[in-house]
């Protein structure tokens with residue numbers, strides 16, 4: 051006999067009556083509002099105007115942004131103010147910061163054999179700790195551009211469900227790579243590498259399209275591929291173009307057909323140019339970009355994500371002998387070019403989205419990129435702040451959700467001690483006094 055799909059009508063009626071009776075005993079659900087009052091609020095870093103304001107938060111969103119410190123908060127039926135906070139003139143409130151390039155599931159300078167030892171499950175646990183450090187440092191949105199297995203998706207989903215504290219995460223999952231390239235496991239016996247293969251490499255346009263579709267099916271928010279060699283992998287095939295032009299085009303076109311943006315890891319000039327010609331949405335690193343690369347980026351409208359922070363870790367860890375000889379040699383070459391990418395992008399008027407490659411450097415220190423962008427790239431503090439809010443939001447496709455404080459936007463609000471428009475020191479972790487992420491206070 052086939053299973054009965056619905057209960058008999060009589061039983062259904064009884065069930066409905068019981069449910070109604072249960073509902074009648076519940077109190078009317080009140081919407082609880084949070085109110086933040088501050089004499090110094092920077093609603094939009096691009097406008098650069100600090101003013102007194104009252105922020106009203108309901109259901110994780112900014113319900114209202116009212117001018118003045120003492121603005122009256124209108125309450126609807128069944129609504130009440132659950133908490134009210136006042137900040138003094140020492141603090142500035144501003145939108146939560148965005149980091150367009152992190153690796154939550156990695157810590158800096160692991161031994162070379164860690165890749166063959168650390169399981170994706172272990173990496174996920176590490177990522178949970180790092181997500182907390184990140185959000186408490188004032189970064190309320192990140193884009194995770196490479197994690198083992200399902201670690202990136204698991205972290206994203208657990209945080210979104212409120213099971214773990216952390217920033218909003220857009221996850222690429224595994225980075226797509228050529229066989230033996232920056233995103234593949236390298237430096238081991240062939241049979242070890244075969245055994246640990248995660249299916250993220252491809253050869254030829256058809257295979258590359260397939261890998262992108264598999265990532266899409268697994269839940270990727272964005273596609274990341276290694277257009278060139280990379281610094282920290284054991285591969286010894288240089289820092290320039292790795293995928294062919296046709297393979298890059300297949301990756302980008304397939305992702306775009308599926309509504310996914312594409313981030314290209316690219317250091318060498320020909321790899322940058324080829325990735326931009328293929329139509330990538332962002333060039334990550336862009337270390338040795340030249341005039342042809344800049345022209346191609348202008349043509350494709352690709353953003354630059356400069357990632358200067360690894361140099362902090364390289365300078366700290368190189369003398370300690372933490373890198374293998376093949377990696378140390380690449381780091382020395384890499385350090386000489388710091389900041390060239392930003393200078394070239396600014397001259398050409400390209401969009402620069404804040405991104406640190408944290409994971410290569412220490413989690414929670416994401417804001418240490420800011421003074422480097424001034425020092426090496428010649429940006430003003432306000433330009434840096436815009437890159438970490440409005441511009442990064444645009445790159446992530448979240449410009450109607452994050453990056454400024456406006457009605458309907460996500461309630462991602464931080465308070466820092468000082469004036470971030472003139473002093474980027476105010477955004478460093480020790481001066482972040484308060485963090486609200488999607489309406490929940492995660493630091494105070």
Ligand SMILES: [Zn+2]
Nearest residue numbers: 151153195407
């Ligand atoms: Zn990276």
